[in-house]
Amino acid sequence: MNFSLARASLIAEADMVGIAGERAVCDPRGVLYFPDLRLLAVSDLHLEKGSSFARRGALIPPYDTGATLLRLQAVIADYQPAIVISLGDSFHDGGGAERMHQSFRERLEALMAGRDWFWVAGNHDPEAPADLPGDTVRELAIGSLLFRHEPSKVRVEGEISGHLHPCARIVQRGRSVRRRCFAGDGGRMIMPAFGAYTGSLNVLDRAYAGLFRLETLMAYMLGAERIFAISRSMLRPG
Amino acid sequence: MTEQPRLADRNAAVLLPELFVKWFAEKGWSPRAHQIELLARAQAGQSVLLIAPTGAGKTLAGFMPSLTELANRPRRKPGQAHRGIHTLYISPLKALAVDIERNLGKPVEEIGLPVTIETRTGDTPAHKRQRQKLVPPDILLTTPEQLALLIAAPDARRFFEDLCYVIFDELHSLVTSKRGHLLALGLARLRNYVPGLQTIGLSATVAEPDELRNWLVGQNPPKTLKSPAMAGLITVAGGAKPDISILDSQERVPWSGHSARYAIPEIYEAIKKHRTTLLFVNTRSQAELLFQELWRANEDALPIALHHGSLDVGQRRRVEKAMGENALRAIVATSTLDLGIDWGDVDLVVHVGAPKGASRLAQRIGRANHRMDEPSKAILIPANRFEVLECRAALDANYLGAQDTPPLIKGALDVLSQHVLGVACGAPFNADLLFEEVRGAAPYAALERETFDRVVDFVATGGYALKNYERYARIRKTVDGLWRVSHPRIAQQYRLNVGTIVEMPELNVRYVRQGRGMAGRGGPVLGKIEEYFAETLRPGDNFLFAGKVLRFEGIRENECVVSNGAGANIIVPSYAGGKFPLSTYLADQVRGMLADSGRWQALPEQVADWLRLQKEKSVLPKRGDLLVETFPRGNRHYMVAYPFEGRLAHQTLGMLLTRRLERAGARPLGFVATDYSLAVWALDDMAALFKAKKPSLGALFDEDMLGDDLEAWLNDSWMLKRTFRTCAVIAGLIEKRFPGQEKSGRQVTVSADLIYDVLRSHEPDHILLQATRTDASAGLLDVSRLAEMLSRVRGRIVHKHLEQISPLAIPVMLEIGKEPVNGRANETLLMEAADLVEEAMGRG
Structure with missing residues (x-):
């Protein structure tokens, strides 16, 4: 099939990681794809963050939802997943789905059509998004994997989560580079935030304390065209 | 003195109230010609620009019209309402406002004038601000940001309705930035409250005085006038010609770099030979380096201090105080010391690195010897060979009186947006009237209606093509045609964000005892450092700051934690701001010098040799x-x-x-x-x-x-x-x-x-x-x-x-x-x- 050929060429061996025995592609655009499951995971879309700010008087451009959907459209077109999991904080607040411009809603629904779509509940959006298809779940177990929004305090092998918006920073030759990243230790993985207006928090921040096996922790930093796997010893706080 | 006909040929005594004449006589002084001239023009209803070098009694001249008027004003009877502000004085620096309060207070007291003078800056406590609103002083000394805040208050019109004069100090440095745009808009607003308002601008010498003269008066309506409206001009000629030399070093002048390390022994000798030396550099990094090198050479342990904008305010004030008391032999400083604060008895200015602009050089040299009839003494230290050419060119320019202040730029739209919201926070506005008012401000004289409307739209809903935010509008047009703030919260937010100075994100540098690492706490704050620099440091790295070698321990919240450092590999922080490019005027002079081998004689031999070799090869x-x-x-x-x-x-x-x-x-x-x-x-x-x-x-x-x-x-x-x-x-x-x-x-x-x-x-x-x-x-x-x-x-x-x-x-x-x-x-x-x-x- 044509599209599977296209998919195969996307899957560079260098960007493959193992999580609890499952193989996944860390896509430099910030999504995780499991080829064997035809499953795409994306986290922290924070749709309608712009309008959420506008409600409080900060009139930042209302184009974040459009920008985020456009990028999501691109990865879905490339991988053609059968299952999509949005790992929580899909909307910046509970009223987000309702406020969404009709044209964006239509685009989102077109993306959802023909695949299984799961909205994992997040702290920003604990309820199911208004009038949108898809199943809203607290967490989701598939094979040896467990998808949830916040990483659990008690270690669960195979857990894929978001919430913390990880980024990593290195210093080379006196210059500092900070990028969003996937953070994983082979057993669990925290995904970068995907939304256009989402900031990020360094993986060395105390918010991550106790979550990883430090000796195997890697930050998969997002490059323009590839992932850069950086071990903990190279990482800097801040 | 001035190219315009003089009004003040009448006896000074006619213009000056009795009390003033007596005071001058008691002091054994007589009023200076430009002070009387300015008074005469102001009394005739004119706005005036006074251009004078440091030490010419500019400040007193600026306040003369206000003081004489206030001296003649009948006293307020008990029970009568408090009068509003009579004179507003605006300075670019808080410190300058405080300085003026002191300097003006003395003559006012000695003359025995019933005049109240107060400052209002970011440091003024809330209860004092409150009181100033109820019982306004006659003369209020403040900054552009505070003016913007006053305008955004609901009682602004009442507060300013008795205003007669606005005095702008160091006008040349105010007008070239966005701060100047905000200030010009503020002035236009004041003119709306008081149509007959008079302005007085005080400035150092500038290339285009007419730009400042325009700035001082309302530009509306520009179409009906053949020439644009302008304030009167009084120019005081410069004092004694400064004695400036370029260091003709015995050492080899390097090809590149900015440290001027080669000249340290010669600089140190010069410091030893003078009472107080002011050393100017162009960047904070250079200041740190020079300070370090001087202390290395300082065998006599002379009191040498450091002053730049990243240091803790407390430390800067201590240095300024020591300087005022003549307790220091040398101060290494950046542009934070450029402006007209009075600094003790400086008898030598050393400029390390090329000055980058002839006007800047003139200003800085003016810091030495505040008495205008004595020549200032200055030495220029070029850091590399091209800087030798540049110093020579700047020096020639200073002798020629050439000026190269940057041209004024059109009013910025982000500043206008801020102002429009500020106006709405103060009182509802009519867009047509506000447009006319804004065009009265010189930087916005050519503003088009369409652009103005887009700015209003931006303030209201963000101005996006996707009209998504109508229901969140910050200002709304109501049925009476007036724009109003839609929620009191908007005004609160506005007050927190007023102003045009946006700093790079910075971290406090917090000192802890050595060996305590990140666990140490409670040490003093040494100043601020730009976040992006701190981020390139590794724990254990040594860097130069506040004249000390510091060991980087880590970043804790918004603080960069440091302890005593040592070692050979010391990093000098780089700062984003503070690097001036070579001015157009000086660049032209340097090109002229390159082309004309006749002028090379004025250059040190090694530099002239270099040019000869270039000509050959x-x-x-x-x-x-x-x-x-x-x-x-x-x-x-x-x-x-x-x-x-x-x-x-x-x-x-x-x-x-x-x-x-x-x-x-x-x-x-x-x-x-x-x-x-x-x-x-x-x-x-x-x-x-x-x-x-x-x-x-x-x-x-x-x-x-x-x-x-x-x-x-x-x-x-x-x-x-x-x-x-x-x-x-x-x-x-x-x-x-x-x-x-x-x-x-x-x-x-x-x-x-x-x-x-x-x-x-x-x-x-x-x-x-x-x-x-x-x-x-x-x-x-x-x-x-x-x-x-x-x-x-x-x-x-x-x-x-x-x-x-x-x-x-x-x-x-x-x-x-x-x-x-x-x-x-x-x-x-x-x-x-x-x-x-x-x-x-x-x-x-």
């Missing part, structure tokens, strides 16, 4: 020409151009040239720019390309590079992002980041970079992006200067192909490798880090 361009040299070196091909247009314009030129050379197939690898020249290197022979006219040199330097190439590059430039952040904060789109706000707040707030990316791809013509591009073109990119240069050199490019590097090219060639060059550099760094990992893991 290559060529020296004529004053209006652009010299471009090409030569091979190693396995690369170099092109060096000498436009002398300043580092910013050269960087922009470098970016554009490499794009073009890339297209021409020359495979350029990078470029480096200095204030004087620009070097580009490539894998292919560029000289051969020029010869084959693929492209010709003329085509390569054609002005059309400022079209699409500029646009394309600009959009991806970090400079535009940085500029956007500033505009977005000023325009009130995003909030200022206050100290103490935690970094983990990153998840919650939206960074300006992300907003920029989204806005650029969805609405590239948005008004804020327009404002950003205008700013970047004028500021970090210096596009207008580049455009002038390209047009000047058309048909006048001299190409010289050489077998090897020329003497003139050495300085720029030494800069290669010091700065990163290409946009993909970050990816390369990541690649290196990732490769290191692979190597360590034994993979790949």
Whole structure:
């Protein structure tokens, strides 16, 4: 099939990681794809963050939802997943789905059509998004994997989560580079935030304390065209 | 004294109230001619610009009309309502306002005037502000930001309705920035409250006094006047000619660099020979370095202090106090000391590094010897050979009285947005009337209605093509046609974000005892350091700050924790701001000097030799020409151009040239720019390309590079992002980041970079992006200067192909490798880090 050929060429061996025995592609655009499951995971879309700010008087451009959907459209077109999991904080607040411009809603629904779509509940959006298809779940177990929004305090092998918006920073030759990243230790993985207006928090921040096996922790930093796997010893706080 | 007919030929006693005449007589003084002249003009109802050198009694002159009027005013009877402010004095610095309160208080007390004088700055406690609103002083001394806040208060009109005079001190330094735009809009508002308002501007010598004269008066309606409205002008000639020399060092003057380390022993000797020496440098990094080196040489343990804008306020005040008491022998300072605060008995100014502008040099030298009839003494210390030329040119200019203050720029739209919201916070406004009022402010005299309406739209709903935010509007037009703030919360937010000074994110430098590491707490704050510098440090690194070697322990919330450091590998912080490019005027002078071998006699022998050698090995361009040299070196091909247009314009030129050379197939690898020249290197022979006219040199330097190439590059430039952040904060789109706000707040707030990316791809013509591009073109990119240069050199490019590097090219060639060059550099760094990992893991 044509599209599977296209998919195969996307899957560079260098960007493959193992999580609890499952193989996944860390896509430099910030999504995780499991080829064997035809499953795409994306986290922290924070749709309608712009309008959420506008409600409080900060009139930042209302184009974040459009920008985020456009990028999501691109990865879905490339991988053609059968299952999509949005790992929580899909909307910046509970009223987000309702406020969404009709044209964006239509685009989102077109993306959802023909695949299984799961909205994992997040702290920003604990309820199911208004009038949108898809199943809203607290967490989701598939094979040896467990998808949830916040990483659990008690270690669960195979857990894929978001919430913390990880980024990593290195210093080379006196210059500092900070990028969003996937953070994983082979057993669990925290995904970068995907939304256009989402900031990020360094993986060395105390918010991550106790979550990883430090000796195997890697930050998969997002490059323009590839992932850069950086071990903990190279990482800097801040 | 002045080119205008004098009004004050009448006896001074006619103009001066009895009390003043007595006071002058008791002091054994007589009023100076310009003081009386200014008084006469003001009494005749004029607004006036007074241009005078330091020490000419400018401040007293400025207040003379107010003081005499207040002296004659009948006292307020008990039970009568309090009168509003009579005179508003605005200074660029808080410290200056405080200084004036002291200096003005003394004569007022001695003369026995019933006049109250108070300051209102960011440091004024809330209860005092409150009281000032109820019982306004006669004279209020304040800053532009405080004026903006006063205007945004509901009782503004009442507060200002008795206002007679507004005095602007150091007007030349206020008007050239966005702060000046905000202030001009504030002045227009005051004029709306009091149509007959008179203004008095006090300024150092400037190139275009007429610009300031325009600025001081209302520009409305400009169409009906043949010539634009202007304030009167009084000019006081400079005092004694300063005694300036260039250090003719016994040491070898280096090719490049900015430290002037070679001259330390000679500088130290000069300090020993004088009472108090003021040492000026151009950047904070240079200040730290020079201070360190001087103390290394300081065998006599002379009291030498350091003063720059990143140091803790407390420490700066201590230095200023010690200076006022003449307890110091030398002070190393940056531009924070430029402005007219009175500083004890300085008898020598040493300027380390080239002054970059002739006016700046004149100002700084004016710091020595505050009595205008004695000559100031100054020594210039060029840090490298091109700076020798520049110092010589600046010195000639100072003798000639030439001036090169930057031209005033059109009023910025982000500032206008802030003002429009501020006006609405004060009182509902009618858009037609506000438009006319705004056009009365000189920087906005040419503002178009359509642009103004877009600004109002931006303030209301963000002004986006996607009309999504109508229901969240910050201001709304009500049925009576007036725009009103839609919620009291908007006014609160406005007050927190007022002003146009947007700092780079900074961290406090917190000192802890050695060996305590990050656990140590409670030490003093030494000052502030830019976040991006702190982020390049590793725990254990040593760096130079506040004149000390500090050991970096780590970053804790908004603090950079340090302890005592030592060692050989000391890093000097770099700062984003504070680097002035070479002024257009000086650049022209330097080109003139290069072209005229007759003037080389005035140069130190080693520098003249260098130029002679250049003439022999290559060529020296004529004053209006652009010299471009090409030569091979190693396995690369170099092109060096000498436009002398300043580092910013050269960087922009470098970016554009490499794009073009890339297209021409020359495979350029990078470029480096200095204030004087620009070097580009490539894998292919560029000289051969020029010869084959693929492209010709003329085509390569054609002005059309400022079209699409500029646009394309600009959009991806970090400079535009940085500029956007500033505009977005000023325009009130995003909030200022206050100290103490935690970094983990990153998840919650939206960074300006992300907003920029989204806005650029969805609405590239948005008004804020327009404002950003205008700013970047004028500021970090210096596009207008580049455009002038390209047009000047058309048909006048001299190409010289050489077998090897020329003497003139050495300085720029030494800069290669010091700065990163290409946009993909970050990816390369990541690649290196990732490769290191692979190597360590034994993979790949």
